[in-house]
Amino acid sequence: MKRAAALAAAVLLLFATVGTPAASGYLADTTVPSAGGCPVLDRWNISVSQPLNRRWSTSLPLAPVTILTVAAENTSAQLTEIENTISAAFSAWMGVTGTTFNSATYPSVIGPLSRVNTANACSNDAGTNIDGLNTICFNQSSMGFTTGVLAFTRVITANAPDASVGSGPPAVFAGQILDADTLFRNDGQSTFATPGALATTQGQGAYDLESLLAHELGHWFGLDHSAVWRAMMFPYAPPPGQYLGTRPSGSSPDAPLSDDDRAGIRMLYPDPNDALDVGAIRGRVVPANPFALATTPQPYTGGSVTGIYGAHVVAVDASSGSVVAGSFAGRSCNSTGTTAMPQFDGSYDIERLPVGHEYWIYAEPLVGLAQPGDFSGALGNICSTASGSSCKTPAIDTNFDPRAMPAGP
Amino acid sequence: MEKRVRRQCIRAVAKLAVIMSVSAAAASATTIERMSLVELAQAAPVIVRARCSGNAVARDAGEIWTLSSFDVEETWRGEAPRRIEVRLLGGSLGEVTSHVSGVPRFRAGEDVVLFLEPTKRGDYSVVSWEQGTFRVRGHASGAEAFVTQDTASFATFNPATRQFRAVGIRNMPLEDFRARVKAALQGAAGRQP
Numbered sequence: 001m002k003r004a005a006a007l008a009a010a011v012l013l014l015f016a017t018v019g020t021p022a023a024s025g026y027l028a029d030t031t032v033p034s035a036g037g038c039p040v041l042d043r044w045n046i047s048v049s050q051p052l053n054r055r056w057s058t059s060l061p062l063a064p065v066t067i068l069t070v071a072a073e074n075t076s077a078q079l080t081e082i083e084n085t086i087s088a089a090f091s092a093w094m095g096v097t098g099t100t101f102n103s104a105t106y107p108s109v110i111g112p113l114s115r116v117n118t119a120n121a122c123s124n125d126a127g128t129n130i131d132g133l134n135t136i137c138f139n140q141s142s143m144g145f146t147t148g149v150l151a152f153t154r155v156i157t158a159n160a161p162d163a164s165v166g167s168g169p170p171a172v173f174a175g176q177i178l179d180a181d182t183l184f185r186n187d188g189q190s191t192f193a194t195p196g197a198l199a200t201t202q203g204q205g206a207y208d209l210e211s212l213l214a215h216e217l218g219h220w221f222g223l224d225h226s227a228v229w230r231a232m233m234f235p236y237a238p239p240p241g242q243y244l245g246t247r248p249s250g251s252s253p254d255a256p257l258s259d260d261d262r263a264g265i266r267m268l269y270p271d272p273n274d275a276l277d278v279g280a281i282r283g284r285v286v287p288a289n290p291f292a293l294a295t296t297p298q299p300y301t302g303g304s305v306t307g308i309y310g311a312h313v314v315a316v317d318a319s320s321g322s323v324v325a326g327s328f329a330g331r332s333c334n335s336t337g338t339t340a341m342p343q344f345d346g347s348y349d350i351e352r353l354p355v356g357h358e359y360w361i362y363a364e365p366l367v368g369l370a371q372p373g374d375f376s377g378a379l380g381n382i383c384s385t386a387s388g389s390s391c392k393t394p395a396i397d398t399n400f401d402p403r404a405m406p407a408g409p
Numbered sequence: 410m411e412k413r414v415r416r417q418c419i420r421a422v423a424k425l426a427v428i429m430s431v432s433a434a435a436a437s438a439t440t441i442e443r444m445s446l447v448e449l450a451q452a453a454p455v456i457v458r459a460r461c462s463g464n465a466v467a468r469d470a471g472e473i474w475t476l477s478s479f480d481v482e483e484t485w486r487g488e489a490p491r492r493i494e495v496r497l498l499g500g501s502l503g504e505v506t507s508h509v510s511g512v513p514r515f516r517a518g519e520d521v522v523l524f525l526e527p528t529k530r531g532d533y534s535v536v537s538w539e540q541g542t543f544r545v546r547g548h549a550s551g552a553e554a555f556v557t558q559d560t561a562s563f564a565t566f567n568p569a570t571r572q573f574r575a576v577g578i579r580n581m582p583l584e585d586f587r588a589r590v591k592a593a594l595q596g597a598a599g600r601q602p
Contacts, residue, residue: 029508032501042508129471130505143470144498144509146526147452148442148537154472154498155508163504178505190442219510235441235511235560 028268029224033174034159038333038342040175042157042222043268046100048169050111052220056086056136059119064188067138068206070196079115082209085194086136087113088248089213092232093221095253098266098274098352101221105271122154122181130156132168132179134220136213138192140183150192151184151212153219180220182213190240195247204241211238211245214256222268228260228314228323259317263325266352279353285311285346285363299344307346311363315350318358325350441511441537441560446578450593453524453536456486458545459493461515466500469530473507475500476532477515485522485590494532495523513542513559520545522556522586545583554583 030039044051058079060067071077094103094110101109122137123129123144144152156179158164158171165178184192193206211232218233226233230245238244246255254262266277285308287293296305315324332347353359450456459479466475477495499509513535515521524541525533535541539559547554558578578586 029510031506031508034504123471130473130507142472143496143528143530144472146534146536146538146541148444148449148540149511150442152498152509152511157506157508159501159504159506165505219508224510239443 028222028264029155029157029219031157031159031175035174037174040173041268042155042175042177044177044221045172046109046269047172050108052101052109052134053111054090054134054136055114055116055121056083057119057121057139058115058117059121059137059139061139061186061188064191066184066186066188066191067209068191068193068197068200068203070194070200081194081196082138083113083115085210086213088195088253089210089217091253092214092248092256093217093254093265095248096257096262096265098262098271098277099269100271101265101269102271105273122183128166129154129181130165130179132164132166134180136182136184136216138184139186141186142183144183145185145187147189149185150190150207151182151216153180153182153216155180155219155222177220177222182216182220184212195243198241198243207240208238208243210247211243211256218261218264221265223261223264226258226260226264228258228325231258231260232256233261233264259322259324263350263352270352277352277354279355279357280349280351281315281353281359281361282347282349283361285313285348299342303342303344305344307344309344309346311346311348313348313350314362315353316360316362318360324353324357324359441540444537444540446589447593449524449536449541450486450590453526453541454487455484455489455525455527455533456522456590457481457489457493457525458483458485458520458522461517461519461521462492463517464515466502468502472498473500473502473505474498475512475514479515479521479523485587486594489525493525495525496528496530496532496534497538511538513539520554522590543578543586555580556583556586557581 029042031042032039060073060078060082062073065073067082069078069081071081090110090113091103094101096102097105100106103110116135119137119139121133121135123140123142155177156165158174158176158178160174161172162170163176163178164170168178171178191206192209192212193200193203194209197203198206198208214232223233225235228234232245246252248255263277266274270277286306287308293305293307298304316322317324332343332345334343348363350361444452457479459481462478462480464475464477466473468474474496475498477497479493479495481489481491481493495515497512497514499507499512501507522543522545523533524536526536528534542559543556544559545554545556556578557580560577578589581589
C-alpha cells in the first residue's frame, strides 16, 4: 500500500512541456469584450500618468466602533494610524520588483493617498457608486452585504474601448480597470484592528486590518484568489486576533506577499526592463489514455475536447520546495478579429517565473467535484465568446488517470 | 490488484488535491467569516433546494446586480414562494463589468441548495455568498446526488508538510446533507463540517 501511495503521488507529478502559449493565466479576473473575442485580463492602463488614483474615507463607524486603533478615537493621530496601515498595504504591492507598479522604479504610477470625509464615497445607494475614484471606505451599509461578509472590493472594467465612468477618462482597451472601491461593513458584526491595536486585549477579537487591506488591494490590481497556501490572495485571512505572515519593513515592503502574489502582479504589469522574472512554463494536462476524451460531447460545432478541462497546476521551486505560482489548466482561446474559438485542450500557462531555477509542476485534476466556472469568473465566460450560440463548456471527466510526462522542448 | 490499488490512490490523492487547489478561487475569505453549517443554518431564515431558471443583470442603488431566478423544489427552512429571485453583486451591463470576488454565479438548469436571507427589495441574497451556496450534482454512476459547498475546497497543499487540509461540505450525499441541516436547525448538530 505504501508503495502504491508513492506511485500515486508520482503520477501526479507532471513535468512541463513548453509549447504554444495558452490564453490561460494566473487567477486573475477577465472581461469578455463586448465586440467579441477572447476574454482579456483586467488591468490598469499604465500608459497614462498616475493611472491609479487612491483615496480613503475618514468617516468611521462610532456606534459601534469597528476600526480599532491604538490612538484615541476622533483624533488626528487615529487617522494617521489608519492611513499608515493603508499605506503599508499598498506598499506591499508597490514593493514588488519587476513590475511597473514598483514605487522605486516607477514612482509616479500610483497617485498620492488622499482623504475624503464623506461617508458615502464608495456607496451612496442612490446615485451611482461607480465614479472612477478609487476609494477605501470603512463606514458602509451597502445592500450587498449579507451575514458573514466583512468587506468586499468592487472592480469596474471596460467592456470596450471608450467606455468611461464618472469623471475618469475613456478606456483605451477592453478589460481596463476604471474604478475600484473597497467597502468594510459598519454594523458591528466584526471589528478590524491596526497592527498596533491587534496586539492589545481589545484587538484579540478583531481581524487584522493590514491583512484584509492588502488582500483587497490585490483585487484592485486585477488579481483573483489564489490557491497557494499563505499567499496574500489566498481566500482565508488569519483568525481574529492573529497575524501569521511577515510584517512589511522599509527594506522589505513586500514581505507580507508570497511568491505567488509577486508572480501574479508581475504577469499583469511586467517591467520591460526586468531580466530576472521572465521565465514561463506552459503545457497541457492530458489524459494518459488518448482515447479517454473521445466520447466527450463537442463543446460547439466543429470543436472538440482534447485535454483535461479543470486542473490546478502549481509550480514548486525544486531547491527550496516553496510554491512559486499556481494557475488553472483547461482551455486556451484563439481569436481572429471578433471571433473567438475556445479550445478545451487542458492548456496552462505560468508566467513571470525567476529564471535559473528548476521547478516541479504539480497538476491536480478536479475529478468531478466541481466545475472551474464555479470558482472563477475568469473560467466561466469562455463559451460566451465562441462564434455561434451553441458553445457549452464540457463537464469534468472523471474517467482518467493522470500520469507523469517527460519534459519536452 | 496493484493496478486497482494504484488507481484508488490516484483518485484519493487527486480528490485531496482538489480540496487544496480549486476553491481558492471560489470564496473571498478575507472578506467572509468562516461559518460552520450550524452557524449558516441559524443565520439563514430561508433554506431551499432550487433549480436556476435564468439570470438577468440590472442596475439598482448605484450598483450592478446579477438577479438569478430559481424554481424552488424543496423548502428546508422558513417559507418561500415557488419562484424566487436572488440578488448578488456584480455583472456585465452596458459598457462596463462589475467584478466582486467571492460572489457565486449560477447557470440555468443548475440544482443548488441555498441558505438565504431577504433583502430590503423583497428578494433574497445568499448568506455569506459562496459559503452559503451548495451545488447538487449527480454521482458519476447516476445513482445518487451529492452536495459540494462552493467554499469546500478551501484547504490547500502545504509543501513543507506534504499534507492537505479541507474544511466544509464536499461531495456529501444529498440525504446526509439534508440530515445535517435538519440537525443543525434543531440545535442538535453533531460534528462541525
